[in-house]
Amino acid sequence: GQQLNQSPQSMFIQEGEDVSMNCTSSSIFNTWLWYKQDPGEGPVLLIALYKAGELTSNGRLTAQFGITRKDSFLNISASIPSDVGIYFCAGQLGGYGGSQGNLIFGKGTKLSVKP
């Protein structure tokens, strides 16, 4: 099936640092979503992107819908300890019927605090 390549798989952050992660695919997507999952919880939606080139912010988080429609990026500025968790990207290929409407998820980027 379709796959999203999310990178990096994991990273360590120090408070105050900026963080970047991305998702890429060989397919064109109509929608990109970014989620965060805390331990023992379900994924929570952070940002939704619907147009190529769109840049959307949610507090210290900024996400972009790539111009090629095959990728998306998430940046976290001035990280704080509560930013730790797993971040997932999800994309939708488009179409209103059948499995084309389902979301495809990346495998996640795990953010941890530097020891």
Next chain:
Amino acid sequence: NAGVTQTPKFQVLKTGQSMTLQCAQDMNHNSMYWYRQDPGMGLRLIYYSASEGTTDKGEVPNGYNVSRLNKREFSLRLESAAPSQTSVYFCASRRGQGASRAEAFFGQGTRLTVV
């Protein structure tokens, strides 16, 4: 706002036992989904219901059945549990399958162990 509610939160089953995971949403969403989450595998779609009265297989449907009881409720049944079904199960809902309504909202998950 309850959003998406899953029960139970934790469950231990013996191999061969059956059980039903319950999910209800109060957002008047048309589409509902069941995912499983395993380490390193991301979120994989088991079954989905694009609208009330319809259900379809996702990426990993074997060993599971679903029922869309009404617009609010979507249950997942394991008829004969196997250790390979040890996982965290998430229910999600969306307004619909169309690209303009892609945002999915997740429950808190059911942590299932099959021994």
